[in-house]
Amino acid sequence: MPHVTRRQFLQYSAQGLIAGWAAPLLAQVAGDRPPRQTAVKVLNPENRVPVSFIIDDSTCLANLAHFAIPQFRETFPDRYLQDWRKLPREIPDAFVRKFADWCRDQGVKGKYSIVPYPACVGWVDRELPGWSKRDLNASLALVRDELTPNWDIHPEMVSHTRVIDTKTGRPFPETTEFFMENWRWTDGKSADQLAEYIGFALKILKNAGLPCEGITTPGGFGNRVLPELAQGVLQACRDVYHTEIPHYFRHLYIDERSVAPRVEYAAGLGGPDPRCVVSIIGCTGDWFGGWDGLERGSVDQFITADLKSGRLPQVIDRGEPAILVCHWPGMYFNGDEVGFNIFREVVARLHARYDHLLWMKLSEIARYWAARELTSIAATAEGITFDAPFATPRFTVQSTRSAAAPPHLSAAGNSTPLARVASLSQLRRGAWHHEAETFTACLDLPKGRSVLSFG
Numbered sequence: 001m002p003h004v005t006r007r008q009f010l011q012y013s014a015q016g017l018i019a020g021w022a023a024p025l026l027a028q029v030a031g032d033r034p035p036r037q038t039a040v041k042v043l044n045p046e047n048r049v050p051v052s053f054i055i056d057d058s059t060c061l062a063n064l065a066h067f068a069i070p071q072f073r074e075t076f077p078d079r080y081l082q083d084w085r086k087l088p089r090e091i092p093d094a095f096v097r098k099f100a101d102w103c104r105d106q107g108v109k110g111k112y113s114i115v116p117y118p119a120c121v122g123w124v125d126r127e128l129p130g131w132s133k134r135d136l137n138a139s140l141a142l143v144r145d146e147l148t149p150n151w152d153i154h155p156e157m158v159s160h161t162r163v164i165d166t167k168t169g170r171p172f173p174e175t176t177e178f179f180m181e182n183w184r185w186t187d188g189k190s191a192d193q194l195a196e197y198i199g200f201a202l203k204i205l206k207n208a209g210l211p212c213e214g215i216t217t218p219g220g221f222g223n224r225v226l227p228e229l230a231q232g233v234l235q236a237c238r239d240v241y242h243t244e245i246p247h248y249f250r251h252l253y254i255d256e257r258s259v260a261p262r263v264e265y266a267a268g269l270g271g272p273d274p275r276c277v278v279s280i281i282g283c284t285g286d287w288f289g290g291w292d293g294l295e296r297g298s299v300d301q302f303i304t305a306d307l308k309s310g311r312l313p314q315v316i317d318r319g320e321p322a323i324l325v326c327h328w329p330g331m332y333f334n335g336d337e338v339g340f341n342i343f344r345e346v347v348a349r350l351h352a353r354y355d356h357l358l359w360m361k362l363s364e365i366a367r368y369w370a371a372r373e374l375t376s377i378a379a380t381a382e383g384i385t386f387d388a389p390f391a392t393p394r395f396t397v398q399s400t401r402s403a404a405a406p407p408h409l410s411a412a413g414n415s416t417p418l419a420r421v422a423s424l425s426q427l428r429r430g431a432w433h434h435e436a437e438t439f440t441a442c443l444d445l446p447k448g449r450s451v452l453s454f455g
């Protein structure tokens, strides 16, 4: 175990709070970028603002807060004094279904964690002691059938508490913060070591029949090894799931910093095996119900009743993706559903204020940003040529161009006309708009070369 002084210990502890996402900003590597003419701008998809909802600390059936708190307290005896015995051991599937139904009706999309070995209670691909095999299978089926169409599934490492020895599958005997996933275990680890651990978590979800294109870091995981973390995610997702564009959720900012996704470690853009990893950034704190389901949040922090202020208008009005963050125990709030009620009101206010939001899964946002930053674009009199290492729906470009002849998108010998729309707000995939000197088009960008030609 690394030696630490008491002062360092206190300093690290203060930084190692469970909600300690505010990692020091180490240089992460953007990697390659293609040649790009400034004459063509890539806008947001359909010229709308992406919105998404990140749910952390969810899993099958087990209430992570109930099982994790005694383990956190063993590591930090003077913290985590919540009476965990009073918290329910289960967050029932009836609540998952109710939540999923409501979100589907509202068009809400996002990310839902499945912690593979929640607080060492049991393995979601084998046995979850305390519940029957039938309960577990029904819970997994619910996630597969009702959630995966609109939600990415992420592991949040293996247990979200103790570090697991991947050779034996058992937790290490040490219980200091250096053997906790959500604190300091990752300090000094290499990209390969992190990839191996992340891969171990991904394989459990794969065994359980769940799709996955990215990961969420529990608490402080990876905080001091950000470049290695990004590379570890890239390797592990490609190895286990052959993910084309891996992504991860590690950062959230509630200050002036940009919350646009970061496309990192891009390489091989012109070749047969392009690669990158996308860091998805949250823009709110958990102002719903807290990670333990004991802290009541408030709607107004997201968006006020007059719809004019709050964190979400700040982000949406500058056109960056507004990605809200919560914890599943706080949504359920021990049966009172405080977090869920706050979320419902937040969504109602957002939809009352804006008509140009686009709910997206994190993987859809990652794909869009990869295409946005990594597609080589060249404009000539005849048209605009795209060389795209990654395909994406709703690729939206704008340029100054007086010719208003109907454009065609040509790729692989096929040519498809785009439909003209009367206003920019009607822009949808396969459509174009022209006004004054400005031409805007929204197309499903294919991988490889395509040309948007005029006349």
Ligand SMILES: [Zn+2]
Residues within 6 Å of the ligand: 056, 057, 156, 160, 217, 218, 219
């Ligand atoms: Zn978490």
